[in-house]
Amino acid sequence: MISVQQLFIYPVKSCRGIELDAAELVATGLRYDRHWMLVDRDGNFISQRLYPQMTRIHTRLDASELVCTSPQGELRVPLAEQESPDLRDVHIWNDRCRAAIVSSTASRWFSAWLGIPCDLVYLPDQERRLVDPTYAHNRDIVSFADGFPLLVTSQASIDLLNDKLNDNLSIERFRPNIVVAGCAPHEEDHWTAIDIANITIDLVKPCSRCVIPSLDPELGERHPSLNKTLASYRRRDGQIMFGMNGVHRQPGVIRTGMRVAATSV
Secondary structure, three states: OOEEEEEEEOOEOOOOOEEEOEEEEEOOEEOOOOOEEEEOOOOEEOOOOOOHHHHHOEEEEOOOEEEEEEOOEEEEEEOOOOOOOEEEEEEEOOEEEEEEEOOHHHHHHHHHHHOOOOEEEEOOOOOOOEOOOOOOOOOOEOOOOOOOOEEEEEHHHHHHHHHHHOOOOOHHHHOOOEEEEOOOOOHHHHEEEEEEOOEEEEEEEEEEEOOHHHEOOOOOOEOOOHHHHHHHHHEEOOEEEEEEEEEEOOOEEEEOOOEOEEEEO
């Protein structure tokens, strides 16, 4: 039987994620996933690709706050939206949208750790960032994720990679939202959709990978052979593929242990 093994959200884009036993699926994806993001003074998003020290910023959620911690200390950010937020244009790849600056305190905290001027922003409820219409059902929306509400991977896929590397790397390197167990390695490549508790998730596009999976989530140090090994058996059209991008049709709650019904090509 195929089932949900792990669930993850990454509240601040490119910072450490949170493993959950249950997660609410809302219009943009799992609630609070990539709800916040760091941008430079030109509004361009900041990621581990250039600032691997972002891996050392941990996040957690309590009843009313996002809590960020790093070796320099702790920052608390209210979950509630501001009544009159300070909005600015931000850029995520080829997308542009309006985002709200959290606070000068948050901006100083992240700027001090990264060593560059930057702002922490969030996506207000009224802002709608659209999924690529090539893959969207009905003007689907997404948060600050690279392009899709969900990323689905399997435990068997990371197990295969670990066998090839003779290592024990965490699936967190690939920053999935839903990790399934009970299938063959990369069987998810051949699924067009999965159903979990009456929620249908269309798997619309393989996920092309950059340098981020090669970074140690704890230290930000690069693995010497991960990308080369992946390229030896996962390269397609000049890109390394790992996991499937998903677009969901309904809201709901997903829990670990739930059965997954897969529809194959």
